[in-house]
Amino acid sequence: MGCIENLKYDMILPLGASFRECREYVEKHYPEVWYVEPGYKLFDEYIIGLPPIALGIEEGAKIIFPYTKPCHGTYLLRIEGVEEVERVRKTAKKKK
């Protein structure tokens, strides 16, 4: 998974979840949710998906987001990154 593979991540949903399931999971399970458009850069990777793409923030320091690969489908990942959390809060659209 490119640069993501070099980061420490937790897989929140098992492989085989659809993109829609990942969005619904984020919206249901995280109190802080932000939306971005396809092509948004996160942890130096371009995030793709059906817009709007839901990102969850946990404990103010971890981002939960979908990551899609052609052969493997969509993973829902959690990666710690305080600076990225702050950037998301400044550049993404918050769920009302």
Added chain:
Amino acid sequence: MADKKTALIVLGCPEVPVQQALAFHVVHNLRKRGSDVMVTGNPSVLGLLKVSDPEKVYIGQTKVLENCIEDLVGKKRGADLCVIFAHNDAGIVYAATMRHLLPESRLVVIIFGKDPKPLAAEINFPCETIVEKAVHNPAALKTKINQVFGWAASRT
């Protein structure tokens, strides 16, 4: 002289055999009609095409998917036409992304595999779709592709 039309072909995971044959078919037909065609996909799918067409007689330019998306996001590349091959949820995700990154382009999503109709139902963005159950035999899907692109008389 008018600028050449540009086309971007987005390939999915190569696990469904008809994709490779139909990718050659689409690229060949677009190129012979004068389009400048770029093919993108993961390294495995591009490797299959390159091994099958070592002289690049049919396939032309290729680019790894992540690099292609970077070019589209950075507006370094556009396309008059974008054709996406989708046989799983990831393929629809890539199609939605291309719709967003290429808002003015003609977008054609070819949905195939063992059970393409539920996948086609996932599409909620403006595009043309070609839907056909196809895994090993490309004939019926090729016919539909030819009809959509006006290549009905093509013997290739």
